[in-house]
Amino acid sequence: MTKRLPEDPQKKARMLAAAIQLFAAQGYEVTHVDQIAQQAAVSKGLVFKYFVNKEQLYLAALTAANQQFMTVIDRTVWQDSPDLSAMVINATRYKIQLQLQFPAEFKLLMTAFVHQQQLPASSQAYVQKMFVANHDLTSELMAPVVARLKFKPGVTAADFLEVIGYITNGYVQKIQQYLAAHPEMTRIEQMEPLIQDLATKLRLVESGFVVGG
Known part of the structure; x- marks a missing residue:
């Protein structure tokens, strides 16, 4: 029986980094394993030895990208905010x-969410699982701030969060479009006009649009 050689962690890391970069830039269908092998400076055969096939390599890239964000996320950004508007802006x-x-990890995950129906079944299942986990995490992060809010009679936290969600989801799309149109952007300060516009819309929701009535 042939003894399996131990994996080289540095080579595996290079393969995953190359896979994240190329899958993010080109998509699943267009990207070829030999491109990933070339960028990682390994043989195509070694990529298949570590990841079996392209489908498993893509799934590993998705997992690594998602874990990157889960490792660095700072919960205090949400939970230490004084109110909901401040929390949304800070977040x-x-x-x-x-x-x-x-940028590559973020683009890979966003593309997977948008085009999940075009992915292999294993990656579709992972994206769905990741979507549920991210939704649960967002609810957990927002819970302490929402618990401190006082709503008007007839207004529930669920109603308020649904409306806030519509607004923030719209601004996520605006921000993604802006970043895609300005790939040279490297500083968050350059996004302040959009962030301040979001702050204005959130204040309108909190205070209401109509005086009297």
Whole structure:
């Protein structure tokens, strides 16, 4: 029986880094394993030895990208905010900062969410699991701030969070479009006009639009 040689962690890390970069830039279908091997400075055969096939390599890249964010996430950005508007603004700034710090990982995960129906079944299942986990994490991060809010009669926390979600999701799309149109952007300060516009919309929701009535 042939003895399996131990994996080289540095080579494996290079393969994953190359896979994240190329899958993020080109997508799953267009990216070839030989491109990843070339960028990682290893043989194509070694890539298959470590990851079996392209599908498993893509899944490993998704997992590594997601774990990167889960490792560095700072919960205090959400939980130490004085109110919900401040929390959304702080979290938005923080997410942009992470995106600028880890652009390939962020793009890979965003692309997987948007185009998950075009992915292999194993990656689709992982994306769905990741979506649920991220939703649960967001709820957990927001819970301490929401618990401190006092709502008007007839207004529930669920209603308020649903409306806030519509607004923030719209601004996430705006921010992604802006970053895609300005790949040279490297500083979060350059996004302040959009962030301040989001702050204005959140204040409108909290205070209401109509006087009297």
